[in-house]
Amino acid sequence: MPPDEPLVRWDWVLSHLDDPIGTQLAEHLRLSLIPVLLGLLIALPLGVACARWRRLYPPVFTGINVLYAIPSIALFFLLLPYTSFTDWTAIIPLTVYTLSVLVPNVVGGLDQVPAHVREAATAVGFAPVARLLRVELPVAVPVIVAGLRVAAVASVSMVSVAALVGLGGLGQLILTDGFQRQFPTPIVVGIVLSVALAFAIDGALVLLQRALTPWARGRAER
Amino acid sequence: MITFEGVTKRYPGGTVAVDRLSLRIPSGRTTVFVGPSGCGKTTSLRMINRMIDHTEGTLAIDGTDVREVDPVLLRRGIGYVIQQAGLFPHRTILDNIATVPFLLGWKRGRARGRARELMELVGLTPELAKRYPYQLSGGQQQRVGVARALAADPPVLLMDEPFSAVDPVVRASLQDELIRLQSELHKTIVFVTHDIDEAVKVGDTIAVLRPGGRLAQFDTPEKLLAEPADDFVETFLGYDRGVRRLSFFPARQLRLRTHALVPQTATAAEAGATAARTEEPWLLVLDGERRPRGWLAAARLDPSQDHAPVDPATPVGELPLTSYGHVFQVGQDSLRAALDAAVLSPAGRAVGVHEDGTVAGVVAQTDLGEAIWAVGNEDDGTGPAEGAPDAAR
Numbered sequence: 357m358p359p360d361e362p363l364v365r366w367d368w369v370l371s372h373l374d375d376p377i378g379t380q381l382a383e384h385l386r387l388s389l390i391p392v393l394l395g396l397l398i399a400l401p402l403g404v405a406c407a408r409w410r411r412l413y414p415p416v417f418t419g420i421n422v423l424y425a426i427p428s429i430a431l432f433f434l435l436l437p438y439t440s441f442t443d444w445t446a447i448i449p450l451t452v453y454t455l456s457v458l459v460p461n462v463v464g465g466l467d468q469v470p471a472h473v474r475e476a477a478t479a480v481g482f483a484p485v486a487r488l489l490r491v492e493l494p495v496a497v498p499v500i501v502a503g504l505r506v507a508a509v510a511s512v513s514m515v516s517v518a519a520l521v522g523l524g525g526l527g528q529l530i531l532t533d534g535f536q537r538q539f540p541t542p543i544v545v546g547i548v549l550s551v552a553l554a555f556a557i558d559g560a561l562v563l564l565q566r567a568l569t570p571w572a573r574g575r576a577e578r
Numbered sequence: 579m580i581t582f583e584g585v586t587k588r589y590p591g592g593t594v595a596v597d598r599l600s601l602r603i604p605s606g607r608t609t610v611f612v613g614p615s616g617c618g619k620t621t622s623l624r625m626i627n628r629m630i631d632h633t634e635g636t637l638a639i640d641g642t643d644v645r646e647v648d649p650v651l652l653r654r655g656i657g658y659v660i661q662q663a664g665l666f667p668h669r670t671i672l673d674n675i676a677t678v679p680f681l682l683g684w685k686r687g688r689a690r691g692r693a694r695e696l697m698e699l700v701g702l703t704p705e706l707a708k709r710y711p712y713q714l715s716g717g718q719q720q721r722v723g724v725a726r727a728l729a730a731d732p733p734v735l736l737m738d739e740p741f742s743a744v745d746p747v748v749r750a751s752l753q754d755e756l757i758r759l760q761s762e763l764h765k766t767i768v769f770v771t772h773d774i775d776e777a778v779k780v781g782d783t784i785a786v787l788r789p790g791g792r793l794a795q796f797d798t799p800e801k802l803l804a805e806p807a808d809d810f811v812e813t814f815l816g817y818d819r820g821v822r823r824l825s826f827f828p829a830r831q832l833r834l835r836t837h838a839l840v841p842q843t844a845t846a847a848e849a850g851a852t853a854a855r856t857e858e859p860w861l862l863v864l865d866g867e868r869r870p871r872g873w874l875a876a877a878r879l880d881p882s883q884d885h886a887p888v889d890p891a892t893p894v895g896e897l898p899l900t901s902y903g904h905v906f907q908v909g910q911d912s913l914r915a916a917l918d919a920a921v922l923s924p925a926g927r928a929v930g931v932h933e934d935g936t937v938a939g940v941v942a943q944t945d946l947g948e949a950i951w952a953v954g955n956e957d958d959g960t961g962p963a964e965g966a967p968d969a970a971r
């Protein structure tokens with residue numbers, strides 16, 4: 357890095373707002389949110405099944421943890437021959453990672469539905485599936501959303517690594533525009549925007565949670 | 579009518595929770611299952627709505643074997659109330675109450691209208707409709723639980739220790755409320771409790787279960803207290819069974835004394851004369867509307883006694899009086915209430931009042947003793963005298 361190079365060159369930032377900053381930010385958002393949504397779609401039935409058939413849970417839990425232990429870099433490169441440079445190369449590993457948070461949270465959320473609520477639901481005449489969809493899952497929402505928040509923030513930070521296989525949104529900014537050219541401005545912009553994005557997504561989930569569960573407000577105070 | 583015929587429940591582990599239970603639960607009345615913890619009350623109750631399936635015997639509601647009915651549909655026709663209320667935390671009070679109507683496919687407006695009616699019936703103010711369960715007190719939650727159970731007007735109501743988790747004052751008011759509701763609704767109520775006092779209070783008939791899930795006795799509360807079937811039942815009823823039994827005998831059979839009542843305008847001299855004539859140690863001072871004001875010790879009016887003299891011309895209403903404590907309602911209360919009032923009274927006498935609060939007379943402990951002795955002796959095993967049944971309520 358040249359010794360007199362400033363940390364941020366505002367003229368560069370202003371002239372590159374659209375591209376690459378804007379486009380990479382959009383890609384980053386897409387690459388981090390799609391895995392969370394897919395993860396939720398997989399974790400819901402998997403978590404419900406684990407909560408219902410308890411013996412399923414230990415092997416599933418171990419399985420998703422083992423997957424989580426594989427370094428993301430390795431997974432990206434492993435997938436490259438099959439998915440080449442499409443988004444899937446980033447989306448598939450990140451989806452797998454979200455499961456390690458989301459499945460335990462779905463199971464935990466269902467577990468903390470009080471036994472008397474479950475009993476009452478049966479006693480008033482909910483059939484098993486209706487009880488799950490209309491009582492147990494809604495009551496588990498706060499715990500599930502808490503899992504989504506963790507998964508989303510983790511996902512935002514991990515997308516950057518996919519820059520090594522040519523994807524990675526803001527990671528591209530950091531790696532290609534910044535690091536490889538010894539130019540600090542894109543690195544700083546990439547870091548700041550990653551953090552801001554994580555905060556924004558987390559904040560949005562908090563708002564979603566409040567809208568979905570007005571009944572849970574004040575519970576923490578008790 | 580709900581009939582148990584040789585009903586047994588054996589859990590997978592081998593525990594026999596209910597052992598050959600045979601019982602006829604009459605329609606339109608409140609039947610209580612009572613017994614120590616673990617004796618199979620909850621299991622017995624839940625076999626009725628098939629939350630638990632029995633392993634042997636026959637269980638029928640109005641002649642229909644419960645096993646022939648789809649459990650989900652069966653349950654929608656049977657109200658169920660549990661200890662922690664079991665309200666759905668994510669639904670408003672109104673929607674909690676409307677749960678069964680919704681499940682039965684009623685239109686939203688009709689279901690909510692019905693829920694509003696029920697809130698009124700169980701004594702919940704309309705502002706609570708939009709609240710969530712966590713915003714209610716324990717007592718209010720139980721009322722919501724009862725309202726939810728009644729929403730689709732089921733003929734049968736199952737209640738499993740519904741009032742055990744609230745404090746004694748709230749519990750007493752919920753019990754009174756249930757008795758009032760039942761006098762209007764005439765549901766077939768099966769009520770589970772481990773508290774014999776509660777059983778005696780709310781039950782028309784009581785089934786006492788013993789550990790191992792066997793029926794120890796099935797009788798009216800009066801009969802149960804008068805004639806426990808065996809040592810287990812007697813011990814379970816407790817040592818104050820005799821006092822509790824007094825609940826079933828009316829106070830109106832007591833001899834009331836009226837000669838020791840003085841109006842507050844009477845002078846100390848007049849009151850002293852009354853005390854001397856009647857030989858009563860305590861006089862009850864009445865206000866202008868014949869309501870009790872307080873006790874006056876006759877000794878204070880006796881000039882020969884050694885204390886600060888009282889001016890004979892002073893109206894007794896201006897003298898310091900001793901609080902009259904609890905009163906009992908002559909027309910409605912039981913001997914137990916009268917005894918309670920007498921024991922708690924500083925004068926050792928109970929004040930009996932009419933419904934409008936005016937004094938009917940006072941009862942001395944000796945008179946009470948006679949009445950209680952008579953209860954013990956008139957008893958030939960058939961329970962209280964004719965005309966007494968409402969005394970407990």
Ligand SMILES: Nc1ncnc2c1ncn2[C@@H]1O[C@H](COP(=O)(O)OP(=O)(O)O)[C@@H](O)[C@H]1O
Nearest residue numbers: 589591593595614615616617618619620621622
């Ligand atoms: N699901 C179950 N599996 C095995 N045993 C049970 C189960 N539920 C209750 N029991 C046993 O059955 C007996 C009766 O239980 P329960 O009906 O809950 O009693 P109660 O309501 O009178 O306290 C107890 O010994 C209890 O341990």
Ligand SMILES: [Mg+2]
Nearest residue numbers: 619620621738
């Ligand atoms: Mg029980």
